[in-house]
Amino acid sequence: MSFLDNYTHPHLPTLSLIGHVSPVIQIHLLAAVAAFVIGAVQIFGPKGTTLHRILGWTWVTFMMTVAVSSLFIKIINHGQFSFIHILSGLTLVTVPLLVYAARKKNIKAHKRYATNLYVGALLIAGLFTFMPGRLMWQMVFG
DSSP states (O other): OOGGGGTOOOOSOOGGGGGGSOHHHHHHHHHHHHHHHHHHHHHHSOSSSHHHHHHHHHHHHHHHHHHHHHTTOOGGGTTSOOTTHHHHHHHHHHHHHHHHHHHTTOHHHHHHHHHHHIIIIIIIHHHHTTSTTSHHHHHHHO
């Protein structure tokens, strides 16, 4: 028996827990999940198509929603901003930069900004939501 066996019981997510958190957290979670899925489609799907542009604007909207809503979530640091909020600021700066790069046909910069945001603001930050005691941990392991 490993250390984690005492603390984890993986199961299908307990989605009902979402109903017990603030609306800001609900919005943040739903926007993050949507951005995660759309971002994966964008990364692995064809580029330069009408669908790519539509999904791109949708992704931008969700990413901005994730970043802005996170500024109102201060649970893990007793009502103060935490280190994870640095990603919120970076997102609020980087999203307009990636849009600008795409509009100027600077595809190399656009791809770099979008990929870095996906990895940093969704994958890495997303992993922090699975820390013991947090909502995602409780939904999957609690």
